[in-house]
Amino acid sequence: MKKLHRRDLLAGALVLPVALDAARRRFGISAATAAEPFSAERVKELARALATKPWQASKDALSPTLAKIGYDDYRALRFKPDQALWAGQDLPFTVHLFHRGFLYKERVEIFEVDNGIAQPVAYRPEMFDLSKIGSVAEGDRGFAGFRLHAPMNRPDYHDEVAVFLGASYFRAVGKHHRYGLSARGLAIKTAEQTGEEFPRFTSFWLEKPRSQAGEIVIHALLDSRSTTGAYRFAIRPGEATIVEVESTLFPRVEIAQVGIAPLTSMFFFAASDRGGIDDFRPSVHDSDGLSIWTGSGEQIWRPISNPGLLQAANFLDVDPRGFGLMQRQRSFAAFQDLEARYERRPSLWIETLGKWGKGGVSLIEIPTTSEIHDNIVAFWRPEKPLAAKGEHSFAYRMHWCWDAPWKSDLAHVTDTRIGASFVQNRWLFVIETEGDVLRRDAKDRRGQVEANAGKIHNVVSQLNPVTGGWRLSFELEPESARVIELRARLMDGDQPVSETWLYRWTR
Numbered sequence: 001m002k003k004l005h006r007r008d009l010l011a012g013a014l015v016l017p018v019a020l021d022a023a024r025r026r027f028g029i030s031a032a033t034a035a036e037p038f039s040a041e042r043v044k045e046l047a048r049a050l051a052t053k054p055w056q057a058s059k060d061a062l063s064p065t066l067a068k069i070g071y072d073d074y075r076a077l078r079f080k081p082d083q084a085l086w087a088g089q090d091l092p093f094t095v096h097l098f099h100r101g102f103l104y105k106e107r108v109e110i111f112e113v114d115n116g117i118a119q120p121v122a123y124r125p126e127m128f129d130l131s132k133i134g135s136v137a138e139g140d141r142g143f144a145g146f147r148l149h150a151p152m153n154r155p156d157y158h159d160e161v162a163v164f165l166g167a168s169y170f171r172a173v174g175k176h177h178r179y180g181l182s183a184r185g186l187a188i189k190t191a192e193q194t195g196e197e198f199p200r201f202t203s204f205w206l207e208k209p210r211s212q213a214g215e216i217v218i219h220a221l222l223d224s225r226s227t228t229g230a231y232r233f234a235i236r237p238g239e240a241t242i243v244e245v246e247s248t249l250f251p252r253v254e255i256a257q258v259g260i261a262p263l264t265s266m267f268f269f270a271a272s273d274r275g276g277i278d279d280f281r282p283s284v285h286d287s288d289g290l291s292i293w294t295g296s297g298e299q300i301w302r303p304i305s306n307p308g309l310l311q312a313a314n315f316l317d318v319d320p321r322g323f324g325l326m327q328r329q330r331s332f333a334a335f336q337d338l339e340a341r342y343e344r345r346p347s348l349w350i351e352t353l354g355k356w357g358k359g360g361v362s363l364i365e366i367p368t369t370s371e372i373h374d375n376i377v378a379f380w381r382p383e384k385p386l387a388a389k390g391e392h393s394f395a396y397r398m399h400w401c402w403d404a405p406w407k408s409d410l411a412h413v414t415d416t417r418i419g420a421s422f423v424q425n426r427w428l429f430v431i432e433t434e435g436d437v438l439r440r441d442a443k444d445r446r447g448q449v450e451a452n453a454g455k456i457h458n459v460v461s462q463l464n465p466v467t468g469g470w471r472l473s474f475e476l477e478p479e480s481a482r483v484i485e486l487r488a489r490l491m492d493g494d495q496p497v498s499e500t501w502l503y504r505w506t507r
Contacts, residue, residue: 180345187259199224259379411435
């Protein structure tokens with residue numbers, strides 16, 4: 001049986017009849033079959049109207065045949081490429097559809113928009129290879145999501161660019177990437193003791209691209225117990241795949257524990273963080289750190305970890321410029337995995353558009369014993385709750401990239417290593433940095449290290465002649481503290497020459 005990997009699982013006005021048909025679908029009545037005029041504004045109207053009604057869980061249950069199939073059988077429900085939306089039309093994008101089944105039980109309505117007219121994409125059994133399960137019952141028919149293809153790596157082949165599948169999850173890749181971390185439309189009550197709420201995209205409208213178009217536009221309706229939402233995605237494949245997101249939320253109730261632009265990744269272990277792990281590989285992770293560019297201009301790097309207990313941190317800010325879960329390890333030697341190729345997993349940078357106000361970038365690290373589990377979550381949490389019956393808009397640009405899309409004048413952290421010191425009850429920290437700024441002459445280059453508890457000893461900064469960067473090292477004596485927040489950076493005199501390194505040490 002094949003090993004299960006997480007990366008595999010995963011112009012007009014819209015007239016009232018479409019809104020009514022969507023509402024009928026939401027409450028278990030037959031779906032629309034007629035074409036209707038479409039505009040993005042009317043998706044907002046549909047979300048706004050739906051928010052005035054009580055939330056109801058979907059009653060569109062699958063039969064045991066599809067609900068209980070395993071991973072391998074679900075993979076066997078393959079979509080036939082010649083059935084793709086826009087196949088054979090010499091367009092820059094095609095769309096493949098996912099069948100309902102396995103973990104993906106909810107029906108998703110998909111519409112094609114052509115010249116301002118929305119037409120439902122009809123399910124047909126011949127779209128899929130159903131040989132592994134035989135015929136599909138009438139009630140089981142339908143789509144769970146879709147994936148987008150475009151000629152990204154070479155002009156004569158449509159590569160997989162993005163996938164929308166499961167709740168409000170989606171992910172994308174740039175040129176020569178392998179799928180890695182995921183994004184979501186919205187996070188609610190993540191890591192709360194009362195349990196997390198998972199909003200889901202219930203309907204998608206896919207605008208048919210022009211023959212020379214470099215991007216495709218997708219609209220989505222989001223629904224959950226607490227809120228509805230209208231989303232617009234403009235997707236541009238490339239060396240880095242860019243997704244511009246416009247979202248408007250219509251809360252049914254006040255939402256305090258909300259995450260905007262949520263990112264979900266996996267960190268199992270790294271060379272300096274592998275206690276109790278017996279594995280031939282030096283590292284296993286989709287992302288190795290959280291990067292933040294604050295509203296005041298400070299650049300922060302927070303290495304992520306697989307903690308013994310759930311950890312949550314919130315980095316307060318006002319009008320952030322951006323944040324992201326990044327993969328900075330880019331050599332095959334760092335992972336030694338010929339199948340997973342973790343060095344080719346994308347980083348995901350969120351570039352905020354407009355003013356986001358007061359709040360903080362939240363980072364949640366969840367213990368895991370396997371690489372198949374996503375255990376890292378990051379998002380923006382507004383300072384004030386989202387008010388019930390209001391409208392809350394957020395716009396941002398997603399960069400599925402190799403590295404941050406902006407050029408920093410500061411050196412960046414390339415590696416963090418931690419081990420026992422020669423002195424009892426001390427830990428040695430070694431931080432590697434690289435950047436053009438470090439190549440200039442400096443008479444007073446020094447490491448600046450701070451801790452909110454314990455004691456810091458033997459701060460040393462020195463040239464690393466192998467990498468051309470600089471190494472900052474120090475020893476931490478925790479004393480009686482069980483949790484210590486650390487902060488470090490390289491300075492030339494009174495000016496920082498590296499981003500700020502933050503770390504939470506736990507006993």
